[in-house]
Amino acid sequence: xxxxxxxxxxxxxxxxxxxxxxxxxxxxxxxxxxxxxxxxxxxxxxxxxxxxxxxxxxxxxxxxxxxxxxxxxxxxxxxxxxxxxxxxxxxxxxxxxxxxxxxxxxxxxxxxxxxxxxxxxxxxxxxxxxxxx
Amino acid sequence: xxxxxxxxxxxxxxxxxxxxxxxxxxxxxxxxxxxxxxxxxxxxxxxxxxxxxxxxxxxxxxxxxxxxxxxxxxxxxxxxxxxxxxxxxxxxxxxxxxxxxxxxxxx
Numbered sequence: 001x002x003x004x005x006x007x008x009x010x011x012x013x014x015x016x017x018x019x020x021x022x023x024x025x026x027x028x029x030x031x032x033x034x035x036x037x038x039x040x041x042x043x044x045x046x047x048x049x050x051x052x053x054x055x056x057x058x059x060x061x062x063x064x065x066x067x068x069x070x071x072x073x074x075x076x077x078x079x080x081x082x083x084x085x086x087x088x089x090x091x092x093x094x095x096x097x098x099x100x101x102x103x104x105x106x107x108x109x110x111x112x113x114x115x116x117x118x119x120x121x122x123x124x125x126x127x128x129x130x131x132x133x
Numbered sequence: 134x135x136x137x138x139x140x141x142x143x144x145x146x147x148x149x150x151x152x153x154x155x156x157x158x159x160x161x162x163x164x165x166x167x168x169x170x171x172x173x174x175x176x177x178x179x180x181x182x183x184x185x186x187x188x189x190x191x192x193x194x195x196x197x198x199x200x201x202x203x204x205x206x207x208x209x210x211x212x213x214x215x216x217x218x219x220x221x222x223x224x225x226x227x228x229x230x231x232x233x234x235x236x237x238x239x240x
Contacts, residue, residue, distance in 0.1 A: 006227070006230065006231055018142070018175070022174060022200075026226070029224045030227045033228065035231055125233065126235055126236075126237055128230060130239050
């Protein structure tokens with residue numbers, strides 16, 4: 001195995017846990033170091049790349065949409081897919097997608113099954129599972 | 134020898150099960166393996182010298198790293214860290230877990 005690669009399994013939905021932020025940081029750092037990354041998004045994590053996510057103003061703080069500059073996980077994932085190109089594969093669990101109606105995802109996200117996770121894990125240098133608490 | 138990387142994301146003052154990682158890390162180290170505990174997210178709260186939570190890991194020869202981003206988020210400065218705990222970039226974790234014969238366990 002010459003090329004180093006990392007497979008991640010993610011389970012947390014967006015905006016619920018710092019796990020998502022850390023996972024995105026790990027992906028970014030790996031790509032920056034030339035390490036290929038496979039992501040298998042399971043359960044609520046299939047909503048991380050949802051196209052329907054929208055940034056918002058904060059009426060409590062009185063900030064506008066622009067001032068709030070609210071980050072979305074879909075924007076992070078789009079950027080990582082653009083940066084990583086063929087070095088980043090993101091697969092959403094199909095059954096989890098159907099359960100949640102989470103079909104409208106950003107370009108580059110694929111649909112798959114736990115069999116894909118097994119294959120990616122088998123072919124990777126290492127695998128990191130980031131479960132829900 | 135196998136390398137073990139335990140990634141501790143949980144606040145030891147919120148969850149008693151952080152003891153699981155501490156005890157497992159020491160047990161694996163005692164069996165002759167190389168062991169690192171990487172503290173991230175609320176896990177870095179254990180890294181403060183005033184917390185006195187992880188001295189037994191250092192004494193056992195377990196390497197302790199604390200995610201610099203998580204430290205900054207929580208206002209913890211390097212001089213507040215307990216002896217033997219080093220601030221570390223996420224890149225260090227990534228490089229560690231893509232080494233051969235390495236097991237990475239998230240908690």
